Amino acid sequence: IKAMAPPARASAAEGAAASPPASDAYQAFLPDHWDIRLGTVQVRGIDIHNLHLSGSRTGQRWRSQVSSSLLDGQLEYEQEAKGPGTIRARLSQLRVGQDGADSKPGASHDDAPEQEPGQLPALDVVVDDLRWRQHSVGRLEVQAVNQRQSDSSWWQLKNMVLSNDAASLQASGDWGAKRSSAGGRRTELEMRLDLKDTGALLARLGMAGVVRQGKGAVQGRIGWTGSPVSPDYNSMDGKLHVDVGQGQFLKVEPGAAKLLGVLNLQALPRRLTLDFKDVFSAGFGFDFVRGDVLVSDGVASTTNLQMKGVTAAVLLEGRANLRNETQDLHVVVIPELNTTTMALVTTAINPVIGIGTFLAQALFKGPLTQAVTQEFEVSGSWSEPEVKRLNRRQEADPNAIGTPH
Template sequence: MNGVVTYRPAGTYDATGASARNGSEPSKAQPARVSALFRQLTIPARTPGAAPTDGVNMTAADFPTLDVTVEDFRLQERSLGRLEAVAHGAPQGLVIDSLQLTHPDSVFRMSGLWRDGAPSETRAELNLSVLDASRFLARFGYPDTLKRGSAEISGNATWVGSPADFAFDTLAGELDFKAKGGQFLRINPGAGKLLGVLSLQSLPRRLNFDFRDIFNQGYAFDDISATLRIARGVVYSDDFRMRGPAAKVNMSGMADLNQEAVQLRVKVIPKLSEGVAVAGALLGGPLAGVGALAAQKLLRDPFEEAISREYMVTGAWQAPDVKKLTKTKAEAPVSEP
């Protein structure tokens, strides 16, 4: 098959969109195999309140072996790249042997299982390689939020329903996240949402921030790493780390994807030049800064601990509340339920 098709939820369609349900039924002794090549396939938005479409009722286990390639796969108007998918029905459900979306800015790979019993559930092993983070974020509605950068996300996830029913409110799993070589750009309040919080640009507006120059113009990072645990659409991490030329940042806490809210404990550790400047300001004068330089070389960890600052960030992504924590009264990290 070679053409343009718009997906409809019920039934099977050929490359022109015509129903292909009138053929003879395959022999049960030899499972059917469906291979298809499309130039373009579009998944339209669901119409609220629309009545179910009449079509073939088929359980996941009864699906034939599917081998589908789409040169331009689109979700509504957003191009997701070239789709290559192989799946087959099995007693336990629809086995997704492999699914790959290839785009100039990223490659997404997935394998898993869809069980359509009660309840219906999809389990998946995921890997996303982002080659150009700036272009990737722009494609999903967040332009001018990041300069350069690459990322790798891998792990497992489950959600209620079929693979097409992906939703944050039922999402659970664990993901390993790594990024490198990027810089957060100046993000308008609310536009970057969670990115605005992670870049720490919102903090100087809410507090007399000690390290305003580090974050206000866009934090550049050498690498970011985190283990992300997800339960019912809430993401937890106790090892979120960002390292950059100007400062190291450690975070722990949670981000609620459903409510668009955070509860994070943030620790900022400035690098050598910034640390000397802060120490000089705290201890009084340039001579103190020279002493701080010598101290850092001899006692790096104690010095970093002395000049670090900790904050509690809570509330909505667009306008979080920021409180500076004292060394003796720092709040405990957020615990998972």
């Protein structure tokens, strides 16, 4: 490391008259150039191997070329007189969540001191290839700034785009503008996920063979207490709208895709002897999957999720616990579709009254017989769902169907 030497001191009087300000004196000791090689360095519990940093400083701007087990590319940091400054990065690769960057026991992100939003620098980051657990998930662009007003500050995510040939995720929001009831700073995000090929996206995330095709969008808002990089299921809330069409849930073990296992209805005929086994045994092919999902304290619930296929329609309401990976669902399956039932499932269900009441009031007043429709209660874990077939209720009691037990 090469550094400038401070000016030689003369007499005390001359020194008092000619000494630069403290900040200038500090600048005199900063390096002009550097070339650093480290076998392993640990940052907040993450091991970074084979780190090589080389660069230079001009005034308040630091530029460096970096290569390591975690990232490769160019970094630039611009200091500010007040505030944490700005980081600009143009990276060919960024690898997160991989074996080569494991967290040490007892030194995880959860154990590290929580930064205040005002301590985070502004970001202007482009990553050509973001890799998550060895899977290439696409190109990442992030622009974020610090906002200050009176005695408060927050970190604003102006725009984030993660895109690949299968999907594009766009999000914006902030961290610290709102606080939880307990006083913690919250992350609040508005997001939209445009899906060109749902199956290809899941394959990129290491879940190949779960869904075939599937085009549509998931959009809404989501928030939690804590930083953007540490989602907390216990405090998570929000609302999402799902609308995906022309795809198929493939025949896989229910736990293979975690939450998607809730929707893969092959678990129904696999555990029960049903009259419509052929409908789901090879995976449920759907014309659309759509509905609204409300998240509160880490529990996702829906009253109007609909799936329509060529030979069957499925209506679903209930809850899924995101942290415990459990479920409590009421599923209605209509394996024979005619004009009346097709019109029913292509019409948005009122999310207030719920599927059970809607069916009692609308479906069973039509020509569809009660013998055709089947109802189930799905509970237990996502990996080992417990399926119970429910007896059909009497049409005279429209409120009896209700919500899941």
